[in-house]
Amino acid sequence: MWNFRFWDVQDVAVLVSITLYMCYLAGAISIQSPQRSLTRSVQDDVFFSVDVTCNGVHTIQWTFMSGAVSRTIGTWQPGVYTNITVDYLSRVQSFDNGSMGLSDLRLQDAGYYVVTVAERGGSSQDAGFVLKVNEVLYEDLQYLAVSALALACLAGLLMLAMWLLDRAYRKIVAWRRRKQMPETDATELQPL
Ligand SMILES: *[C@@H]1O[C@H](CO)[C@@H](O)[C@H](O)[C@H]1NC(C)=O
Ligand SMILES: *[C@@H]1O[C@H](CO)[C@@H](O)[C@H](O)[C@H]1NC(C)=O
Numbered sequence: 001m002w003n004f005r006f007w008d009v010q011d012v013a014v015l016v017s018i019t020l021y022m023c024y025l026a027g028a029i030s031i032q033s034p035q036r037s038l039t040r041s042v043q044d045d046v047f048f049s050v051d052v053t054c055n056g057v058h059t060i061q062w063t064f065m066s067g068a069v070s071r072t073i074g075t076w077q078p079g080v081y082t083n084i085t086v087d088y089l090s091r092v093q094s095f096d097n098g099s100m101g102l103s104d105l106r107l108q109d110a111g112y113y114v115v116t117v118a119e120r121g122g123s124s125q126d127a128g129f130v131l132k133v134n135e136v137l138y139e140d141l142q143y144l145a146v147s148a149l150a151l152a153c154l155a156g157l158l159m160l161a162m163w164l165l166d167r168a169y170r171k172i173v174a175w176r177r178r179k180q181m182p183e184t185d186a187t188e189l190q191p192l
Helices: 002-027 136-180 183-189
Strands: 029-032 037-041 046-054 058-066 069-077 081-084 092-094 098-102 111-119 124-134
Touching: 029 111, 029 124, 037 046, 046 058, 046 111, 046 124, 069 092, 069 098, 081 092, 098 111
Parallel strands: 037 124
Antiparallel strands: 029 046, 046 098, 058 069, 058 111, 069 081, 092 098, 111 124
16 A cells, blocks of 8 residues: 555656656747748848747757758857858847847848757757848839939929020010110110
8 A cells, every 4th residue: 555655656756757857848948039020121121039048058040041042141159159151241140039130131131031049958949030121112212312303403494494585585575675666765674
């Protein structure tokens, strides 16, 4: 009876330990992110915001994927080292919580961004982001600016033409009056 109960307690203890350990493994890494889908314009900056929590030492790796292309952007271990790929060196900013900032966006930056958090024990988790890059707004602005400039030039030319026409018209009128009137009346026409 005693023996049986003793084993019972031990079994339960083992079971609880295993469950706790599995919970620990499963919950060891968590990646929180407020937004997984982002849209930006060419030359904008983007901030992939994540908050990585991990019980142990971990490394963070960001990978870019688009079609058949897949390349590593950078790998870092918070507070230990940061290794950003040469292509991205000038545009990428790494953060301890796993976030990544990418500046001066190009059209080719559109695609999937995956953050992989790997724990020294071997377990890892990842989270994906979708980035869309528009060139529309930029082109629209440029088009608008050029149109406004063209319109302003046209308005200026029209005003100049009207002023010239007006002057020419007055001159002609004055000249015709002078021709029709006697010499003595010339003084009256001076203000014109
Ligand atoms: C991660 O850290 C950056 C900079 O400290 C912060 O701006 C961002 O909001 C953080 N992200 C999350 C999801 O907490
Ligand atoms: C940095 O990354 C490159 C390419 O991913 C790799 O060849 C290099 O060994 C890494 N350097 C360090 C210090 O981890």
